[in-house]
Amino acid sequence: MSTDRAAQADRHLWGHFARHGPGVTPPIIVRGDGVTIWDDHGRRYLDGLSGLFVVQAGHGRAELAEAAARQAGQLAYFPLWSYATPPAIELAERIAHYAPGDLNRVFFTTGGGEAVESAWKLAKQYFKLTGKPGKHKVVSRAVAYHGTPQGALAITGLPMFKAPFEPLTPGGFRVPNTNFYRAPAPYRDDEKAFGRYCADRIAETIEFEGPDTVAAVVLEPVQNAGGCIPPPPGYFERVREICDTYDVLLISDEVICAFGRIGSMFACDDFGYQPDIITCAKGLTSGYAPLGAMIATDRLFEPFADGKTVFPHGYTFGGHPVSAAVALANLDIFEREGLNDRVRTLSPLLRATLERLYELPIVGDVRGEGYFFAVELVQDKAGRQPFSAEESARLVAHLNRALLDAGLYCRADNRGDTVVQVAPPLISGPAEFDAMHDILRTVLKDAPNHV
Numbered sequence: 001m002s003t004d005r006a007a008q009a010d011r012h013l014w015g016h017f018a019r020h021g022p023g024v025t026p027p028i029i030v031r032g033d034g035v036t037i038w039d040d041h042g043r044r045y046l047d048g049l050s051g052l053f054v055v056q057a058g059h060g061r062a063e064l065a066e067a068a069a070r071q072a073g074q075l076a077y078f079p080l081w082s083y084a085t086p087p088a089i090e091l092a093e094r095i096a097h098y099a100p101g102d103l104n105r106v107f108f109t110t111g112g113g114e115a116v117e118s119a120w121k122l123a124k125q126y127f128k129l130t131g132k133p134g135k136h137k138v139v140s141r142a143v144a145y146h147g148t149p150q151g152a153l154a155i156t157g158l159p160m161f162k163a164p165f166e167p168l169t170p171g172g173f174r175v176p177n178t179n180f181y182r183a184p185a186p187y188r189d190d191e192k193a194f195g196r197y198c199a200d201r202i203a204e205t206i207e208f209e210g211p212d213t214v215a216a217v218v219l220e221p222v223q224n225a226g227g228c229i230p231p232p233p234g235y236f237e238r239v240r241e242i243c244d245t246y247d248v249l250l251i252s253d254e255v256i257c258a259f260g261r262i263g264s265m266f267a268c269d270d271f272g273y274q275p276d277i278i279t280c281a282k283g284l285t286s287g288y289a290p291l292g293a294m295i296a297t298d299r300l301f302e303p304f305a306d307g308k309t310v311f312p313h314g315y316t317f318g319g320h321p322v323s324a325a326v327a328l329a330n331l332d333i334f335e336r337e338g339l340n341d342r343v344r345t346l347s348p349l350l351r352a353t354l355e356r357l358y359e360l361p362i363v364g365d366v367r368g369e370g371y372f373f374a375v376e377l378v379q380d381k382a383g384r385q386p387f388s389a390e391e392s393a394r395l396v397a398h399l400n401r402a403l404l405d406a407g408l409y410c411r412a413d414n415r416g417d418t419v420v421q422v423a424p425p426l427i428s429g430p431a432e433f434d435a436m437h438d439i440l441r442t443v444l445k446d447a448p449n450h451v
Helices: 005-012 062-076 086-098 112-129 150-155 159-165 191-209 235-248 267-271 298-304 321-336 339-358 389-405 430-450
Strands: 029-033 036-039 043-049 105-109 136-142 172-175 215-217 249-252 277-280 290-294 363-369 372-377 411-412 419-422
Touching: 043 430, 062 321, 086 290, 086 321, 105 112, 105 298, 112 150, 112 215, 112 249, 112 277, 112 290, 112 298, 136 191, 136 419, 150 159, 159 235, 172 191, 191 215, 191 235, 215 235, 235 249, 298 321, 339 363, 339 372, 339 430, 372 430, 389 411, 389 430, 419 430
Parallel strands: 136 172, 136 215, 215 249, 249 277
Antiparallel strands: 029 036, 036 043, 105 290, 277 290, 363 372, 372 419, 411 419
8 A cells, every 4th residue: 555645645535625636635734733733744834714613622632532532442332313322411411501592402413514404304394293394495595505415505505516416405595695795785884774684585585485385594693605704783683583473493503603613602692692493513522523413492392202203313423422522521621711701802803913904905804703704805995896706716726825835724715705714723812813914914915916
């Protein structure tokens, strides 16, 4: 067998959302410690994206590895298919304790897309069990990403990711997202009115499709795709009102936003709304083991508590005992080190540091919340003119190479408008903020030469 890792990767590894071919070899990351990662050539990088919005507690936490080893030594695996394990029981109780209101039932998955898939299936079955069998459709937002399984992909608002796999699961419908920087002219100077406009499009869609056919509205607290798009004031209050009016479930997709990314265990608390279901994953274990969860209210669980009705859905590795043990240890770190408080305290400084980039002509907007921000890049700042598709593709390809070469791992993206996203580990502070700013400034200053 070859000992050349690059050659092995080129021959056998099929990357996710990745290009392959002659001259395309992925960087090979071999080690992480704190906020720093290293490649196989010994080069070090600041992890400005927490892996993939995942490594909340930072890399190299020995106690998380030790928690995994202890659990594997005691019980490496057992399914939750009509059985239970102590780590899964304890973690379910702990998650329910953190979750708002009566979100007391935790269904484990192995990741975020599975959690979203599970939420839609639960919504469909719940309404069948409660006398409204026609309610099956889901409303979500344009450009939003909710996962790759067929159901979650139908909820996703990114046509480029859906086209290769059509026909998809039927029933997904889109409404505008809340990118205030791109608000229509009548709302450009009134963020609250824009939020009301966007929320009312949800009501309009429910009415058009028929309230007796719509089961759920799926929204991220801060939308990832399109560049860390926060909700305008009053937006979620109005969405909750709409869902209550039409007996539609509100699903808060917090795969990215939960576990401190915005500043609380669950970001719905940061924005003051009560969902019927929360989906989460990523930061639950800080990436030290794969795990996701769907959290449902007692009301949604009630039809299944009769001793005979089953939710016929599950995953072999959902709630894996090793992953659950890691999650418990990870949440201990959150509480012991006050990571949520840290994010709430330092987020204004991260925002202010990134806003210094407004001095560059290419920077049109800086937006986000918590430790989750995007810098939108424009061709003409005064007119908010975006780059063409071809220009954006060239720019994003250049930026991802140049930023990494300069020592910063983050993400240039053009699934919506052209943005650079940063989401550092929650242990990051002023020194890391300044380092990210300095690299971004240097690379973005030169970026117009590569459009």
